[in-house]
Amino acid sequence: MKLRGEGFVRAPVERVWQYLHDPAVLREITPFVRQLEQVEGGNYTTESEVKVGPIRGTFRGKLRIEDIEPLKEFVVVLEQGSTMGNSTVQMRIRLVEEDDGTRIEYEGDARMSGLLARMGQRLIGSTVKKVAGEFFTNLQHRLQEDWA
Amino acid sequence: MGKYIGKSVYRVEDDRFVTGKGKYTDDIVLPGMVYVAFVRSPYAHARILSIDTSQARAAEGVVGVFTGEDECGQYGVPCGWQVNFKNGETMREPKQPLLAVGKVRFVGEPVAVVVAESLAQARDAAELVQVDYEELPAVVDPKAAMEPGAPLVHEEFPDNAAFDWCLGNDRAEVEAALANAHHVTELHYRQNRLTPNAIEPRSYIADYNAVEDKWTLYTATQNPHLIRLLLCAFTLGIPEHKVHVVSYDVGGGFGSKIFHYREEALVTWLSKQVGRPVKWTADRSEAFLMDCHGRDHVVHARMGFDAEGKIVAVLADEYCNMGAYLSTFAPAIPTYLHGTLFQGLYTTPLIHVNVVAPFTHTTPVDALRGAGRPEATYLLERLIETGAREMGMDPVEIRKKNFIPPFDGVETPGYQTQVALQYDSGNYEGALNKLLSIVDYEEFRAQQEAARKEGRYLGIGFSTYIEACGIAPSAVVGALGARAGLYEVGHVRVQPTGKVSVYTGSHSHGQGHETTFAQIVADMLGISIDDVEVVHGDTEKVAFGMGTYGSRSLAVGGSAIVKSVEKILEKGARIAAHKLECAVEDLEYSEGKWTVKGTDRSVSFGEVALTAYVPHVYPQGEEPGLDFSSFYDPVNFTYPFGAHAAIVEVDVETGKVQILRYVAVDDVGNVINPMIVDGQVHGGVVHGIGQALLEEVVYDSDGQLLTGSYMDYTMPRADDVPFIETDRTTTPCPHNPLGVKGVGEAGTIASPAAIVNAVVDALWPLGVRDIQMPLTPLRVWQAIQEASN
Numbered sequence: 001m002k003l004r005g006e007g008f009v010r011a012p013v014e015r016v017w018q019y020l021h022d023p024a025v026l027r028e029i030t031p032f033v034r035q036l037e038q039v040e041g042g043n044y045t046t047e048s049e050v051k052v053g054p055i056r057g058t059f060r061g062k063l064r065i066e067d068i069e070p071l072k073e074f075v076v077v078l079e080q081g082s083t084m085g086n087s088t089v090q091m092r093i094r095l096v097e098e099d100d101g102t103r104i105e106y107e108g109d110a111r112m113s114g115l116l117a118r119m120g121q122r123l124i125g126s127t128v129k130k131v132a133g134e135f136f137t138n139l140q141h142r143l144q145e146d147w148a
Numbered sequence: 149m150g151k152y153i154g155k156s157v158y159r160v161e162d163d164r165f166v167t168g169k170g171k172y173t174d175d176i177v178l179p180g181m182v183y184v185a186f187v188r189s190p191y192a193h194a195r196i197l198s199i200d201t202s203q204a205r206a207a208e209g210v211v212g213v214f215t216g217e218d219e220c221g222q223y224g225v226p227c228g229w230q231v232n233f234k235n236g237e238t239m240r241e242p243k244q245p246l247l248a249v250g251k252v253r254f255v256g257e258p259v260a261v262v263v264a265e266s267l268a269q270a271r272d273a274a275e276l277v278q279v280d281y282e283e284l285p286a287v288v289d290p291k292a293a294m295e296p297g298a299p300l301v302h303e304e305f306p307d308n309a310a311f312d313w314c315l316g317n318d319r320a321e322v323e324a325a326l327a328n329a330h331h332v333t334e335l336h337y338r339q340n341r342l343t344p345n346a347i348e349p350r351s352y353i354a355d356y357n358a359v360e361d362k363w364t365l366y367t368a369t370q371n372p373h374l375i376r377l378l379l380c381a382f383t384l385g386i387p388e389h390k391v392h393v394v395s396y397d398v399g400g401g402f403g404s405k406i407f408h409y410r411e412e413a414l415v416t417w418l419s420k421q422v423g424r425p426v427k428w429t430a431d432r433s434e435a436f437l438m439d440c441h442g443r444d445h446v447v448h449a450r451m452g453f454d455a456e457g458k459i460v461a462v463l464a465d466e467y468c469n470m471g472a473y474l475s476t477f478a479p480a481i482p483t484y485l486h487g488t489l490f491q492g493l494y495t496t497p498l499i500h501v502n503v504v505a506p507f508t509h510t511t512p513v514d515a516l517r518g519a520g521r522p523e524a525t526y527l528l529e530r531l532i533e534t535g536a537r538e539m540g541m542d543p544v545e546i547r548k549k550n551f552i553p554p555f556d557g558v559e560t561p562g563y564q565t566q567v568a569l570q571y572d573s574g575n576y577e578g579a580l581n582k583l584l585s586i587v588d589y590e591e592f593r594a595q596q597e598a599a600r601k602e603g604r605y606l607g608i609g610f611s612t613y614i615e616a617c618g619i620a621p622s623a624v625v626g627a628l629g630a631r632a633g634l635y636e637v638g639h640v641r642v643q644p645t646g647k648v649s650v651y652t653g654s655h656s657h658g659q660g661h662e663t664t665f666a667q668i669v670a671d672m673l674g675i676s677i678d679d680v681e682v683v684h685g686d687t688e689k690v691a692f693g694m695g696t697y698g699s700r701s702l703a704v705g706g707s708a709i710v711k712s713v714e715k716i717l718e719k720g721a722r723i724a725a726h727k728l729e730c731a732v733e734d735l736e737y738s739e740g741k742w743t744v745k746g747t748d749r750s751v752s753f754g755e756v757a758l759t760a761y762v763p764h765v766y767p768q769g770e771e772p773g774l775d776f777s778s779f780y781d782p783v784n785f786t787y788p789f790g791a792h793a794a795i796v797e798v799d800v801e802t803g804k805v806q807i808l809r810y811v812a813v814d815d816v817g818n819v820i821n822p823m824i825v826d827g828q829v830h831g832g833v834v835h836g837i838g839q840a841l842l843e844e845v846v847y848d849s850d851g852q853l854l855t856g857s858y859m860d861y862t863m864p865r866a867d868d869v870p871f872i873e874t875d876r877t878t879t880p881c882p883h884n885p886l887g888v889k890g891v892g893e894a895g896t897i898a899s900p901a902a903i904v905n906a907v908v909d910a911l912w913p914l915g916v917r918d919i920q921m922p923l924t925p926l927r928v929w930q931a932i933q934e935a936s937n
Binding site: 023054057083085086112113114115116117118119121123 | 187189190191237255275363433436612667848850852854855856857860
């Protein structure tokens with residue numbers, strides 16, 4: 001399933017880039033995420049607690065960041081498993097400098113199995129939009145707190 | 149015959165159903181009972197690399213955790229029907245282990261099972277079982293499964309075909325007839341895949357008693373004795389007399405509760421392992437994943453006509469999905485319950501059907517209400533109406549040109565088809581004529597014409613169908629690959645006080661056996677229906693039986709009961725004659741008493757019953773008691789038929805189809821309870837409306853089930869269903885004592901074709917020729933757009 005969207009934060013590209021690569025920040029601002037530990041380089045382990053409609057449970061998995069073009073774009077590959085099924089999300093994230101801040105575009109696709117596929121497929125489009133919205137809002141707040 | 153048969157007697161079982169007092173398997177709670185939760189495959193096809201159950205075992209309340217590596221992985225559930233390749237090669241029959249071993253082959257396949265003190269504990273612990281999979285490519289479409297290079301479902305076979313089978317006349321002859329035909333109508337379509345949706349999910353409780361070394365299995369099934377036989381003799385290898393199968397009330401089956409499932413065998417095995425009663429009830433999600441699906445044929449069908457519209461040949465090539473494993477009756481459904489119906493109601497001289505049945509990485513596919521016959525009816529009825537329209541003929545006239553003339557199977561012989569069956573009796577034009585008189589066909593055509601001028605699109609579609617029911621003559625089905633006989637058992641026990649207990653091996657899962665069978669027995673004995681009790685669903689009360697499916701209960705099960713009542717009347721007459729000091733020939737039986745002809749001397753049924761058990765004054769040499777059991781093996785299938793019409797309006801802006809009228813004229817032979825028959829027709833038609841307009845199981849290309857809840861799988865609701873008008877003609881079955889044919893599937897068989905024909909009739913002027921079921925607004929709208937471009 002294809003995913004695509006964008007957000008905007010009032011901060012320069014360099015700062016946004018730095019925050020998007022800081023596990024401690026990401027853990028704090030990403031909805032559902034409870035744990036995000038760097039294993040080595042661009043590899044992390046993750047754990048999230050999800051509650052979306054009928055989809056509830058703990059998801060554990062791996063996150064990998066690759067194809068990094070500093071200050072411009074990178075690819076996030078997130079593989080998560082739970083008793084409700086497994087999901088693989090591959091997302092290209094692009095930062096675009098604008099006059100008063102940074103536009104963050106994302107584009108990718110998600111594959112799901114098990115109960116997730118049966119129940120979650122119809123929810124994922126709207127959920128990703130909602131989660132992304134919260135993420136950008138949180139990111140903006142965090143940037144303002146740190147740099148105001 | 150008496151005061152009950154032919155009357156709409158209220159169903160005796162409904163009192164307990166509508167007051168919430170029905171007794172279903174999940175209602176049963178046994179002391180010390182433990183609960184089961186399954187770990188199921190999230191992948192359609194994957195190798196199991198490892199399973200770690202250590203955390204689950206340590207979890208609170210857990211009694212045991214088992215995987216395919218345990219003893220249960222060695223057992224597999226069998227297939228009950230063998231259909232071989234047309235070249236003689238034996239059907240490919242993979243093992244279906246109770247828990248997956250090494251590989252998983254469809255989403256939902258059970259991989260591990262957790263037994264715990266409570267259901268919540270079992271489910272929590274199941275989440276702790278860690279399974280490492282290596283995902284493999286999957287194939288879900290039956291035709292794609294036969295392409296070179298398709299992922300193999302079972303590596304031990306060279307390709308995915310379970311069998312490649314054909315029936316009918318020589319293919320070359322049929323092809324030649326089509327080549328020389330005046331007109332050939334051709335359709336490519338998919339028989340949409342359906343899921344059964346019984347309101348009561350499957351539920352099993354196994355209770356092993358170590359003292360008796362014996363199991364009691366409570367199961368929501370359509371056929372308790374058949375389950376016992378399969379479970380004992382084929383799956384677990386335990387002596388049959390050591391298992392007592394009990395099936396109280398069952399909330400619908402539609403075929404899905406015929407089959408012997410892994411979960412049923414597994415709880416039986418588990419109960420002895422853990423020494424406790426073990427319960428499992430499917431949740432709705434598991435029902436979508438595990439209850440066998442139905443239909444799913446990819447079809448290429450052709451029908452050739454001469455210039456007058458007479459059918460000269462029918463040829464069908466079908467890919468019929470078996471799913472990942474062969475379920476109990478799966479191979480029979482698209483073959484001997486499908487290809488054998490390609491004669492339809494018509495005198496077609498040349499017929500050939502070829503069925504390739506591939507394995508795919510999907511839930512097993514098996515019988516679903518109608519089972520093979522809705523698919524056959526759809527094929528013929530879509531072809532004949534499309535052919536009529538293409539040739540500018542009337543769909544009614546073309547049918548009348550092709551109907552087999554009336555025959556009663558007594559004065560005029562049964563009709564021998566080109567596809568193995570011999571029809572028992574029929575008057576096909578009679579049913580259609582009755583339908584036309586109700587519908588007022590000519591008046592409708594005028595309305596349709598007028599409506600089109602206003603930009604409204606009305607359509608009428610017909611479906612004239614035949615089905616093979618009363619399953620089944622054992623010798624015939626044995627020759628066709630059945631691994632069981634399909635007779636039925638009826639045991640009638642007259643109690644000393646004249647009350648009557650009837651034990652039937654057929655089993656009600658909503659059909660009203662307790663009423664219909666009591667009506668027959670009460671009338672034959674001339675007693676009150678309140679004095680008759682019908683018992684079913686218990687292998688230790690009922691001697692034997694084959695259960696309920698294929699509209700067989702009345703034709704086969706009812707006939708077995710009739711045989712036993714006849715034996716009671718014969719013996720009763722001997723006792724009565726002794727009491728009245730006359731010859732048996734001098735007696736007549738009516739209204740519950742034997743009377744010496746031409747006198748007022750009589751003895752009542754109750755007195756004879758008491759005498760049989762208190763035989764103080766008794767015929768010499770006569771055994772006491774009034775208790776007979778009979779096996780009835782039918783000599784042929786029964787062949788109900790009928791004519792249905794749907795009148796629809798299509799909103800061409802939105803594609804929404806509204807059914808304005810639905811008229812069903814069915815001929816099911818003699819009718820015991822008209823209200824129950826009407827109810828079966830109503831339910832069947834609604835089921836068919838679901839297939840025609842709403843329902844479809846969808847997998848994505850990875851084999852993930854996308855329609856796994858009622859958010860995505862659309863069942864018909866009250867506002868999708870019109871008032872259903874029913875009527876009947878009566879052509880008795882000549883070969884069973886009741887003259888009955890069966891009605892459980894008729895509505896489902898006839899209705900999809902009638903509805904789709906009606907929609908195509910409405911949209912024909914716009915250039916629409918065919919639409920794939922289900923006819924959702926989107927599909928109808930798209931068909932209109934494509935036709936206009």
